[in-house]
Amino acid sequence: QVQLQESGPGLVKPSQTLSLICSVSGDSISSGDYYWSWIRQIPGKGLEWIGYSYFSGGSLFNPSLRSRVTTSVDTSKNQFSLRLTSVTAADTAVYYCVRGTPIVATIAYFDSWGQGTQVTVSS
Amino acid sequence: QSALTQPASVSGSPGQSITISCIGTSSDVAIYDLVSWYQHHPGMAPKLLIFQVSKRPSGVSNRFSGSKSGNTASLTISGLQAEDEAEYYCCSYAGSDMFYVFGTGTKVTVL
Numbered sequence: 001q002v003q004l005q006e007s008g009p010g011l012v013k014p015s016q017t018l019s020l021i022c023s024v025s026g027d028s029i030s031s032g033d034y035y036w037s038w039i040r041q042i043p044g045k046g047l048e049w050i051g052y053s054y055f056s057g058g059s060l061f062n063p064s065l066r067s068r069v070t071t072s073v074d075t076s077k078n079q080f081s082l083r084l085t086s087v088t089a090a091d092t093a094v095y096y097c098v099r100g101t102p103i104v105a106t107i108a109y110f111d112s113w114g115q116g117t118q119v120t121v122s123s
Numbered sequence: 124q125s126a127l128t129q130p131a132s133v134s135g136s137p138g139q140s141i142t143i144s145c146i147g148t149s150s151d152v153a154i155y156d157l158v159s160w161y162q163h164h165p166g167m168a169p170k171l172l173i174f175q176v177s178k179r180p181s182g183v184s185n186r187f188s189g190s191k192s193g194n195t196a197s198l199t200i201s202g203l204q205a206e207d208e209a210e211y212y213c214c215s216y217a218g219s220d221m222f223y224v225f226g227t228g229t230k231v232t233v234l
Contacts, residue, residue, distance in 0.1 A: 004168075039225075046126050047212055047225035062222060096169070106216060107223065109159040109174035115167060 002027040004097045004114035012091075012121050018084040022097030022114060023077075030055045030075040035100040035107050038071065038082045040093040041116070048093075052100055052107065053080050087121045094118050127152065127196075127213055127226040134232040135203045143229045145196040145213035151224055153194040157216035160189055160198045164209045172211075173198060200231070208233045 008020035022036070029036060037052040051061035053071040061069045065084070073080045084091060094116040100107035128146040135141040145152065145160075152158055160173040171180055173189035176196065186201045196215070200207055213226035 046227045047214070049223040049225070060222065063220065101174075103157070103175075106157070108157055108216075109171060110161070110169075110214070111171050111174075111180065113161075113168040113170075 002099060002112045004099065004112060006095060006097050006114045006117040008117060008119070010118055010120060012087055012119060013123050014088055014121055015086055018082070018087050018091060018095075018119055018121075020082045020095055020097070020117065020119070021079050022081070023079050024099075025078070027099070028075075029073055029078050029080060032056070033102075035102055036071075036073065036080040037098045037100045037107065037110065039096045039098050039110070039113075041096070042090070042093045050082065050084075050095075089121050092119065092121045125224065127215060127224055129211075129213060129226040129229045131227070132230045132232065134234055135200075136234045137203055137205065139203050140199060140201040141203060141231065143198045143200075143211055143213075143231070145198070145215075145226045147194045147196070147215055147224070149194060150221070151194075151215040151217035152191065152196050155216045155218070156191070158189070158191055158196040159214045160187075160196075161212045161214065162207075162209050163212065169212070203233055205233050207231060 003025045035052040038050040053059045068085045070083045096116045097114045098110045099112040161169045163169040176191045177189045
């Protein structure tokens with residue numbers, strides 16, 4: 001059974017870069033069977049898809065965040081990561097790393113989630 | 124990015140059935156059969172309940188069922204149990220402009 005675990009700083013200063021890592025166990029990112037995603041939940045709001053990475057390095061991002069987001073995959077460590085630049089208080093959220101099951105080159109559903117990590121943007 | 128619209132809360136007594144609606148648009152729910160539903164207990168990882176409108180992953184109780192009509196998807200929980208008390212979210216693919224949109228979330232309370 002696949003397990004995902006987020007790690008990274010819980011506090012980031014405004015204008016700085018948010019960096020998170022997701023460690024995957026029970027599945028190999030390099031299998032190429034899934035898309036590895038980031039989703040966040042902003043307080044008082046619903047869920048927001050941030051983007052995904054593929055094992056080969058391909059990626060896709062939410063248009064509203066595209067200018068500030070990068071993701072990467074480290075198959076040797078079976079990890080994938082998220083970087084969000086120029087953060088503001090509006091980026092305060094619980095961030096989830098998630099495995100997405102594809103269908104015809106898009107994600108059909110998100111089948112496995114990490115427990116989430118709280119990131120607060122504050123000086 | 125417009126979220127899918129869900130009722131803020133739904134409640135029911137043990138054993139009853141409840142239905143949660145998820146209202147989208149002609150750009151997402153109405154044209155793609157890529158609607159999924161997730162159950163989220165606080166502090167835990169969200170759990171996939173339904174995918175591709177009405178399919179259940181192995182291990183998910185058959186008390187959970189999904190359907191779609193036009194731009195509205197629905198999740199029905201039958202035989203409501205105390206453990207079903209949680210937040211529920213729908214999600215739909217929304218094409219290559221917006222990709223994936225989630226619902227606003229519904230808090231289910233078991234009376």
